[in-house]
Amino acid sequence: MRLAFVSLVLCSCLVYSTIGDQLPLCGDNCSCIFVDNKESAKVTCTKNVQILVTNPTTWINPDTNSSYQYLEITMTNQNFIELNFTFPANDLTYLNLAGNDIYRIKDSVFMNLQKMKVLIxxxxxxxLLSPHAFKGLYLPEGYEPLRALRELRLDHNRLHTLNQDIFEHTTDLEILDLSYNPFKVLDPHTVNAIDSLPMLKELYLSYTEITTLPDLILNAPKFLSLLDLSGNPINTVPKTLVNSHNLTTLYFNNTAFVNITVDNGFPDIPTVKVLHLCNLQNLERIEKGSLAGLTGLEELYVKDNIKLTYLDPFALPKTNEKSGGAVWPLLKKLNLANNKLAYLDSDFIARWDSLTELDILDNPWTCECENQWLVEDLTPLYLKIDNGKASHVKCGAPVEMVGFTFVELYDRQYKMRCLDLYGAQPEKDAALLVGVLAGVLIAIPVILFGIYAYQRRWFGIFNMCDNSPAAYSRRFYSTTSSDEYI
Incomplete structure (x- = not known):
């Protein structure tokens, strides 16, 4: 049996070695993971293989004149500077050229990679990118397309603008990442380039230094479902979002909002189901009606906002001005973790029992009667949704309640006290009250002693202050000492 096992291992190693020897990129130059019954490989190259990559025999077997079976290739630290060679025909579906100091891309570099779905x-x-940087082979049904390309990542470069024809060969692109490029303004050429992608589903514009979106930029991409505007100095929701057709997920993380109000909040976008408002360093308040345009919202993430102290109970519902009624979106997931929220109104969402995910951890919740519903009503629901998180929600105030968990209070059926009419908190006045009492207790004997000493004339200072006739006589006629009679 041991002999059989050794034979099996030797055979496996032989097959691996044989296939590895058949792929020029595998071996000492790059690491390879073989898939599809070891007929193709996922290759990762971190050493400098520029000479090897530009050699046609790396891609095509000279003996059979067929392409080597590379499925995915990742090449980093190559210091290409300029991509000035054309990749030979190959069936690879994924090409990652991130972190290679590429400054320029020659026309038609990728034209033979007709099965490439992802380009990073x-x-x-x-x-600057030439309008023909992504030019493909001539096909009767399309204008020299890279017909399989669906995902293009151009993030973390130095792009300020895009040629309006840059995507004319990649019209079936579904994912475009332009994040971390210093656009500052999306000029008409860039807008036209994005509008030329009718099948676009995900657009990433985070950390591009833009302050808004140009009008009508979302008109053409009718299938756009995800838009990421995080990390930009945006303090007003772009009104052009109403022109979107199928937008379901919005990211506004780390933007410049201070207060989200009806005026700078979300217009009517009934298709949006997921909204992220996280890590907004200056956000303090989310006011009434500011989220009311998102009538189809199902997931709301408002977390890690270190200054957020107020959520209006009517921030979400759409109010009918004629009837006075309101309609809330039916949320399924709510994350309010790590803010500065002390109070939360039970009317903030319509159906707490419809939630499948909930997180309200790391907020300084005030355990007073205004939040009694959090203990009585929400805690039992929270325990069903997520027992672990529910067990760690704690009181942040008043001082005598700090550290108590909502679960403890729920188990004890604890009734939290209410603030008085003026919001006084007597527990914070304890030191002052003790000081006043001590002062009174010390002052009473001192005063009594002073009165007694005055009556007994123990201290001359009292006589100096006495202006009565008797006191005057005493000061004028001093008592004769016994020696004077001798």
Missing amino acids: LSGNDLE
């Missing part, structure tokens, strides 16, 4: 050019020095 992140973290390079690209500043």
Whole structure:
């Protein structure tokens, strides 16, 4: 049996070695993971293989004149500077050229990679892209397309603008990442380039230094479902979002909002189901009606906002001005973790029992009667949704309640006290009250002693203050000492 096992291992190693020897990129130059019954490989190259990559025999077997079976290739730290060679025909579906100091891409570099679905050019020095950088082979049904390309990552480069024809060969693109490029303004050429992608589903514009979106930019991409505007100095929700057709997920993390109100909040976008408002360093308040345009909202993430102290109970519902009625979106997931919220109104969402995920941890909740519902009504629901998180929600005030968990209070059926009419908190006045009492107790004997000493004339200072006739006589006629009679 041992012999059989050794034979099996030797055979496996032989097959691995044989296939590895058949793929020029595998071996000492790059690491390879073989898939599809070891007929193709996922290759990762971190050493400098520029000479090897530009050699046609790396891609095509000279003996059979067929392409080597590379499924995915990742090449980093190559210091290409300029991609000035054309990749030979190959069936690879994934090409990652991130972090290679690429400054320029020659026309038609990728034209022979007709099965490539994903192209990653992140973290390079690209500043300008030729309109034919992504040019493909001529096909009767399309204008020299890269017909399989669906995902293009251009993030972390130095792009300020895009040629309006840059995507004319990649019209079936579904995911476009332009994050971390210093656009500052999306000029008409860039807008036209994005509008030329009718099948676009995900657009990433985070940390591009833009303050808003141009009008009508979302008109053409009728299938756009995800838009990421995080990390930009945006303090007003772009009104052009109403022109979107199928937008379901919005990211506004780390933007410049201070207060989200009806005026700078969300217009009517009934298709949006997921909203992220996280890590907004200056956000303090979310006011009434500011989220009312999102009538189809199902997931709301408002977390890690270190200054957020107020959520209006009517921030979400859409109010009918004629009837006075209101309609809330039916939330399924709510995350309010790590803010500065002390109070939460039970009317903030319509059906707490419809939630499948909930997180209200790391807020300084005030355990007083205004939050009694959090203990009585929400805690039992929270325990069903997520027992672990529910067990760690704690009181942040008043001082005598700090550290108590909501679960403890629920188990004890604890009734939290209410503030008085003026919001006084007597527990904070304890030191002052003790000081006043001590002062009174010390002052009473001192005063009594002073009165007694005055009556007994123990201290001359009292006589100096006495202006009565008797006191005057005593001061004028001093008592004769016994020696004077001798």
